[in-house]
Amino acid sequence: MSFAIGQRWISESESSLGLGIITALDLRKVTISFPATEEVRIYAIENAPLARVRFQQGDKICHKTGWQGEVKEIMEQKSLLFYLVENVQLGEQIPVCETELAHHISFSKPQERLFSAQIDRSDHFALRYQALKHQQAQFQSPLRGLRGTRAGLIPHQLHIAKEVGQRVAPRVLLADEVGLGKTIEAGMILQQQIFSEKVQRAVIIVPESLQHQWLVEMLRRFNLHFALFDEERCSDFDSQNESAVEIQKINPFDTENFILCSLDWLISKPNRANQLHQCDFDLLIVDEAHHLQWSPQQASPEYAFIKSLAHKIPAVLLLTATPEQLGMESHFARLHLLDPDRFYDYAAFIEEQKHYRPVANAVQTLLTDKWLNNDEQNQLTELLSEQNIEPMLKAINSDAYQEQRDLARQELIDNLLDRHGTSRILFRNTRQGVKGFPRRTYHQINLNLPDQYQNAAKVLNMFGDHQPMDLFYPEKMFQKVNQDASWWDFDPRVEWLITFLRNHTDEKVLVICHQATTAIQLEQALREKEGIRSAVFHEKMTIVERDRASAYFAQQENGAQILLTSSIGSEGRNFQFACHLVLFNLPDNVDLLEQCIGRLDRIGQRRDIEIHVPCFTNTPQILLARWYHEGLNAFEETCPMGATLFAKLGNELQQFLQNATALCESKQQDFKAFIERTAKDRLMLKTELEQGRDRLLELNSNGGEQAQQLAEKISVEDGNDELINFTLNLFDIIGVEQEDLGEKSIVIHPTGTMLVPDFPGLKEEGITLTFDRQLALAREELEFFTWDHPMIRNGIDLITSGDIGKSAVALLTNNNLPAGTVLLELIFVVETQAPHGLHLTRFLPPTPVRLLLDAKGNNLAEQVSFAKLQRQLKPIGKNMANKVVKMLRPSIEQLLLKAEGQAKSSAQQVILQAQALADQQLNAEINRLIALRALNKNIRQTEIDTLENQLSLSLQQITQATWRLDSLRLIISNKE
Ligand SMILES: Nc1ncnc2c1ncn2[C@@H]1O[C@H](COP(=O)(O)OP(=O)(O)OP(=O)(O)O)[C@@H](O)[C@H]1O
Incomplete structure (x- = not known):
């Protein structure tokens, strides 16, 4: 030296x-x-x-x-x-x-590190390359954002989540029937949008009663940390703002990226609504969206507020199990706020609803794998008249590969669904479509109306204050006469309930009352009279109190036998561990009835559901119960046509209900005939819906065979060896302590000798994890590890963005090679630095390109795979490695120069492929808008221009993608 x-x-x-x-x-x-x-x-x-x-x-x-x-x-x-x-x-x-x-x-460049003796172990280099490969695969995986959810693999949910989650700025109405998993669908959509960097900030707006449930679900199922915003939290900022000069004032909603808050609160505090409105978000979720009422005369404040947000926020998910609950106009208005171009006119929308059958038939035909006859082709051409479908028809009726024919068929189906009906924007799965749900059995308990109630009605009548519908809620009517009177002392429903509970001591029973007051008074009566373990749950309680009550009810040992709740208070809650439902008051709307039954009839319900309705004879209640049961069959089956039938028959029904006490023999006959007519109408409508609109919705919403395959693919990937090996190797190399607990779970702890001071997500006290979905579902305390888990993603980041494994030297023991043969393995990464808004990682994620150069600079990467080479390599001591590097430095530098040229041509290929992908996908979006414009003149040229602009910018940015040497490994051969 x-x-x-x-x-x-x-x-x-x-x-x-x-x-x-x-x-x-x-x-x-x-x-x-x-x-x-x-x-x-x-x-x-x-x-x-x-x-x-x-x-x-x-x-x-x-x-x-x-x-x-x-x-x-x-x-x-x-x-x-x-x-x-x-x-x-x-x-x-x-x-x-x-x-x-x-x-x-x-030194950050790999060659600098190599020449300055900062040489890593060869297995670190291997881990780095694998991390890069996995990172690239994760960006491109169609399962990303779907497989990491702590949830069972339910095809219809996965289908919706994938279909919507991959869109840019999706705007949809998730309207599966009650309890089919809309929350999970919304979470998976959000997760995919976050992973693909389309969403950085999201706000979820829900009824107050569901805030905590959403908070917990987002964390437990998706590892997403939302911040709950309420008045208390926001007022903390007010005091800070009082002393701040104008320019520094803080908008509380700017302080977090993932915010959860209640619609009721925002509506009651216009200044908060205003503050929220001033912030920028990428995605908005609104649960129980049927509360957004609208009519041509008046939009509700809730509707108006959400509309103003939806106007600003690019991606919007509205959730409701009962989209038509407040009438078709409100339903249309919600669709309009999601896609004003597609849903531009109420009359046109209603007209369109009538023509679903031919579209459904055409889709049905396409779903069968057969040649299309002339009539069928003509019909398709007519339905898609604004587009040239000739090439697709030709492909279907040809001997082309099955795959090509399927593609053409699928494209036509997509176009049909897109141009007709609510298609891309509305998803609705039904129990009937999803299958596997338990039976529901209706039990009507007929009771005599006690004298006290009859007298109260008479007294109110005398004062002109009696409404016939008061008898729906007689306990409330009774207290109108005397506020302190204890109706529970004589009401036979109470006696019946007590006997029922005594006969079913091992069963959990959910009792739904119309009003919070009834639930409170009934709970007190049951406790005092019989010492029954009960909990109460209503909208006047604080969230903490409500959550405590539902936890007490859920508790198996020493929990409450019965939960008494108001109907609005229990909306959206999960009580599928109970199978008995008592409707203390009958809901006055069939969609509300479905919401109530849906508390128990949800995914996860393992037993048949028993619905008990105590009714007073000769009251409107019993008539309505009969109409629901005998006319609509709404207790034992969901009734999607309920709102339509109510619109048609509601007035007539009211006539009967208002005169319920005076139904003479002939009127009884009339009522019977009315029920029969209802039942007939229902069946007709049901058939029509099954063949028309609902069939179309179902085709679009459950994903069919492809959804099943998707679930299977995830199931195959679950706990796959590659993930397990990578994870364990990662922990090993970083220096995380691992202990196998058997039963498919391990516990890990940080150590003082880790390569990094801190492994993000790894708590001081350690964590227990599993790769097994079923175990993760059964044991919530375990972390569920998939490629999507934050610790895996952070671990990959830790490796790829740090210096670990950037330069290494290894020994290749191979008797077929002359000793001292030199190979240089180089990993280049092709990447783009485009602005986030273009979401270019969907086309070009950071992509590793591997070269394996021999001493002459020939690239052997194709012939010698990474894995094959890796198996033959042995570690080499650091001193020896340094000596070898020093000795070979001139030839390494020569090889580096040669590698530059080869990397360039490989990188250019990667870039070309990315361009082709961007071109194809973005052009498809543009063509869709152009085709839609032929139907709907409201689609503006500027929208198409924006997309075209995005396409040319994306292509331009991809062209400017760069590549850099990420890591290298010098390999020297010797003989055994
Ligand atoms: N894939 C799944 N794996 C496990 N549990 C699930 C799954 N999907 C839904 N569930 C359970 O089913 C119940 C209903 O799910 P969720 O609350 O998402 O439905 P929903 O459609 O939003 O209901 P609602 O109409 O009442 O708002 C919940 O208890 C949820 O935990």
Whole structure:
């Protein structure tokens, strides 16, 4: 080694000492000082563990006064290096002697690390390459954002989530029947949007009673941390704002990226609604969207507020199980706020609803794998008249590959669904479509109306204050006469309920009352009369109280036997562990009835559901119960046509209900006939819906065979060996302690000797994890590990964005190669630095390109796979590795130059493929809008222009993608 005073070297064994400077020299010893760490070392010249630091043209270096610049030229004078460095700030090129370099130094380029003796273990290099490959695969995986949910693999949910989650700025109404998993669908859509970087900020708006449930579900199922915003939280900012000058005032909603809040609160506090409105979000979720009422005369404040948000926020998910609950107009208005271009006119929408059958038939025909006859082709051409479908028809009626025919068929189906009906925007699965749901059995309990109630009705009548519908809620009517009167002392429903509970002591029973007051008074009566363990749940309780009550009810041992709730209070809640439902008051609307039954009739319900309705004879209640049961069959089956029938027959029904007490024999006959007519209408409508609109919705919503395959694919990927091996290897290399607990779970702990100070997500006390979905579903305390888990994603980031494994040396033991054969394995990464808004990672994620060069610069990567090579490699000691690198440095530098050229052509191929993908996908979106415009003149040219602009910008940005050397491994062969 040849040293000179002033030269800069670094320690091969202690790179953290910084950049050293030779301060003294004699014939045998060299003294080196490390100013950054104030250390001095003296070594024998012969074997000093030091590496010379020599920057190359184009390297960035740092002057000791702090400025940085790029090396333009290198000169050597009297054994010292001088660099000509471009200082961008000063706009000059300045000569810098190596003695003037900053004392702290970190080498980030792999070749710099290799030549400065910062050589990693070969298995670290392998981990880095695998992390890059997995990262790329995850960006492109169609399962991303779907497979990591702690939920069973239910095809219709996965289908909707995938279909919507991959769109740019999706705007949809998720309207599955009660309890089929809309929350889970919404979460999976959000998750995919976050993963693909389409969403950075999201706000969820729900009824107050569901806030906590959403908070918990998002965390438990998706690892998504939402912040609950309420008045208390926001008012903290008000006090800070009082003293702040205008310009520094904080909008509370700007302080978090994932916000959850209640619609009721926002409506009651216009200033909060205003603050929320002023912030930018990428995605809005609104649960129980049937509360957004609208009519041509008046939009409700809820509707108006959400409309203003939906106007600003690009992606919107509305959730409701009963989309038509408040009438067709409200339903149309909600669709309109999602897609004003598609749903532009109410009359046109209603007209369109009538013509679903031919579309459904055409879709049905396409779903069968057969040639299309002339009539069928003509019908398709007519339905898609604005488009040339000739090529697709030809493909279907040809001997082309099955795959091509399927593609053409699917494209036609997509276009039909898109142009007709609510298609892309509305998803609705029904129990009938999904199958596998338990039976529901209706039990009507006929009771005599007690004298007290009859007298109260008479008294109110005398004062002209009696409404016939009062008898729906007789306890409320009774208290109108005397506020403090205890109706529960004589009401036979109470006696019946007590007997029922006594006969079913091992069963959980959900009792739904119309009003909170009834639930409260009934709970007190049951407790005092019989000591029954009960809980109450209504909208007047605080959220914490409500959650406590439902937890008490859910508790198996020593929990409440019965939960008494108001109907609005229990909306959206999950009580599928109970199978007995008592409707203490009959809901006056069939959709509300379905909402009530849906508390129990949900995914996860394992037993048949028993619905008990105590009714007073000769009251409107019993008539309505009969109409529901005998006319609509709404207790034992869901009744999607309920709203339509109510619109048609509601007036007639009211006539009967208003005169319920005086139904003479002939009127009884009339009522019977009315019920029969209803039942007939229902069946007719049902058939029509099954063949028309609902069939179309179902075709679009459950995903058919493809959804089943999707669920299977995820199931195959669950707990797959590649993930397990990568994870365990990652933990091993980082230095995380692992203990196998058997039963498919392991516990991990941080250690003091980890390669990084902190592994994101790994708590001090450790975590227990499993790769098994079923186990994760059964044991919530276990983390469910998939490629989507934050710790895996963070782990991959930790490796790919840090220095671990950037440069390595390994030994290849192979008797077929001459000893000393040199191979250089290089990993380049092709990436784009485009603005987030273009979402270019969907076309071009960071993509590793591997080269394996022999000494002449031939690329053997195709012939020798990474895995095959890896199996033959052995580690090599650090000292030996350094020596080899020093010896081979000139040839390595030559190979690096050759690699540049080869990487360029591989990278250009990757870029071309990405361009083709972007071109195809974005053009499909543009063509869709153009085709839709033929039907709907409201689609503006500017929308199409925006998309075209996005396409050309994307193509341009992809062209500018760059590539860089990420890591390299020097391989030397020897014989066994
Ligand atoms: N894939 C699944 N795996 C496990 N449990 C599920 C799954 N899907 C739904 N569930 C359970 O079924 C119940 C209903 O789900 P969810 O609350 O998402 O339905 P919903 O359609 O939003 O209901 P509602 O109409 O009442 O708002 C919940 O208890 C949920 O935990």
